[in-house]
Structure formats: structure tokens, C-alpha cells
Amino acid sequence: MKIATWNINGIKARLDTALTWVADAKPDVLCLQEIKCVDEAFPAAPFESLGYNIAVHGQKGFNGVAILSKLRFDDVRPGLPGAPEDAQARYIEATLTVPSGVVTVASIYLPNGNPIGTEKFAYKLAWMDRFQDRARALLAEEQPLVLAGDYNVIPEPLDAKNPENWVNDALYQSETRTRFRTLLNCGFTDAIRTCHPGPNVFSFWDYQAGAWQKNDGIRIDHMLLSPQAADRLIASGIDRHTRGWEKPSDHVPVWIELDLG
DNA sequence: ATGGCGCGTCAAACGCGA
Numbered sequence: 001m002k003i004a005t006w007n008i009n010g011i012k013a014r015l016d017t018a019l020t021w022v023a024d025a026k027p028d029v030l031c032l033q034e035i036k037c038v039d040e041a042f043p044a045a046p047f048e049s050l051g052y053n054i055a056v057h058g059q060k061g062f063n064g065v066a067i068l069s070k071l072r073f074d075d076v077r078p079g080l081p082g083a084p085e086d087a088q089a090r091y092i093e094a095t096l097t098v099p100s101g102v103v104t105v106a107s108i109y110l111p112n113g114n115p116i117g118t119e120k121f122a123y124k125l126a127w128m129d130r131f132q133d134r135a136r137a138l139l140a141e142e143q144p145l146v147l148a149g150d151y152n153v154i155p156e157p158l159d160a161k162n163p164e165n166w167v168n169d170a171l172y173q174s175e176t177r178t179r180f181r182t183l184l185n186c187g188f189t190d191a192i193r194t195c196h197p198g199p200n201v202f203s204f205w206d207y208q209a210g211a212w213q214k215n216d217g218i219r220i221d222h223m224l225l226s227p228q229a230a231d232r233l234i235a236s237g238i239d240r241h242t243r244g245w246e247k248p249s250d251h252v253p254v255w256i257e258l259d260l261g
Numbered sequence: 262a263t264g265g266c267g268c269g270t271c272a273a274a275c276g277c278g279a
Contacts, residue, residue: 010268013268034278060269062269062278114278169279208264250279
């Protein structure tokens with residue numbers, strides 16, 4: 001079973017790009033972030049034609065997450081618990097039945113948090129604390145679980161071409177990285193890093209300053225696996241070639257292959 | 262050293278991203 005995540009940076013502007021990749025890569029489940037549209041505006045029909053069921057948690061203009069699945073959804077839960085006043089659409093999770101049992105998949109768009117020292121950075125850290133609470137609750141179910149998305153966290157120096165350029169950025173602050181590490185230590189496996197331990201493994205290249213041409217990338221799109229999912233991990237990858245396409249997203253697809261029977 | 266791009270928006274600049 002192939003599960004992928006992609007910050008698409010606007011599903012309406014990126015529809016042809018997304019369809020081209022989906023038709024080629026054929027993920028069973030695709031988590032999208034930054035769809036930047038309300039639920040009703042999501043272009044569902046072309047994905048349904050490719051055999052996908054669609055769960056959307058949208059927002060006008062900004063943010064917005066979705067899960068596309070060739071398997072029927074048993075249950076869909078939009079929104080990160082713990083802050084009913086939070087109107088930002090950054091989280092949706094779904095449970096699917098697979099031959100070996102069930103798998104839960106979450107599509108997450110963790111706040112950017114820049115600039116540091118502002119309420120935006122405080123919101124990021126608070127969101128990470130809420131996210132850890134939810135992740136712990138899901139771990140306690142002791143089932144295959146995949147937390148996939150744009151974490152806006154550069155975990156280690158190895159995860160940036162030029163880590164020194166990020167020392168004043170919210171993605172690389174000690175508060176940010178400590179929270180990510182604490183989350184991992186709850187018992188998750190970072191699927192990409194486990195399969196690809198070396199340098200130059202990136203998922204984002206800025207549109208500006210020729211970042212792609214210089215391979216000035218960072219790894220901020222992650223797939224965290226519960227022990228029950230990690231035990232079934234066969235492979236993982238990053239489809240960086242999409243960054244060279246016409247009208248690319250600044251993020252590229254990240255995927256795993258799990259043996260779920 | 263600085264800025265450099267792209268999307269979405271009450272439609273022209275502006276907020277936002279990373």
C-alpha cells in the first residue's frame with residue numbers, strides 16, 4: 001500500500017500537475033496540504049475519475065488539507081482536537097480498512113511560525129503541543145498509524161543544504177526541533193530518514209533565488225509511523241523530479257510503501 | 262548585503278508562505 005503526502009500550494013492552480021503525478025505514481029492514499037480552497041471548491045471530479053474517495057477540510061484562501069483514498073473511508077475526523085476556537089484548517093485524519101486490519105492516516109499542515117518572537121511562533125508551538133497530545137492518543141490504539149504532512153520543521157542540520165541560513169527561522173528553532181524530537185521519542189519512526197540516512201534528502205525548495213537550481217533545499221515534509229506501521233515499512237521516497245516541472249509546487253511528493261496485506 | 266517567487270484575494274496591491 002502506497003501512502004503519499006504533498007503540499008500542493010493551491011489545488012486549483014496545481015490541478016493538472018497533481019493529476020499528472022497521481023496518474024503516474026498511483027498512490028493508494030494521498031494527503032494534501034495548502035489546498036487553499038473551501039470544501040465545495042475542491043476539484044473532486046477528476047480525482048474521483050481516477051478512483052479516489054475524497055475527504056476535505058478546507059478554508060477560504062489559505063491552509064486547507066485533504067485525504068484522497070482508493071479505499072473507502074471508515075471514518076473521517078477533520079480538525080485537530082484541543083482548541084475549538086482555532087479556525088485554521090490544518091488537520092484531518094481518516095481510518096481505512098485494509099486486508100490486515102485498519103490503518104489511520106492523518107494529513108497535517110503544521111504552522112510555519114515566522115517570524116520568531118511573535119504570536120505566530122507561539123501558535124506554532126501551541127499547535128505542536130496539541131498535535132503531540134493527539135499523536136499519543138492515536139499511538140495508544142496500537143495500530144498502524146501514519147502522520148503525514150508538511151511539518152514546517154527542519155529536524156537536524158543534515159536536513160538543510162545550508163543550515164546556517166535557517167538559524168533565525170521558525171522552522172529551525174530549538175523550541176521547534178525539541179518538540180519534533182519529543183514527538184519522535186513517543187515511539188514514532190521518521191520513515192524517510194530511516195530509509196535515506198545521507199545528505200541532500202530534501203522536500204522543499206523556495207521559489208526565490210534559484211533555490212532549486214542550486215539544490216538549496218530543506219526536508220520539512222515528514223511521514224511519522226507508529227511501531228505497528230514501521231514494522232510493515234517496505235520503502236520510502238521523495239519524487240523530487242516534480243520540482244522541475246512547469247508550474248511546480250515548492251514542495252514535492254513524499255511517499256512510503258507499507259505491507260498491510 | 263539584499264532580494265529574488267507564486268497563490269489567492271471584493272481586482273490592486275497586499276497577506277501569506279518558508
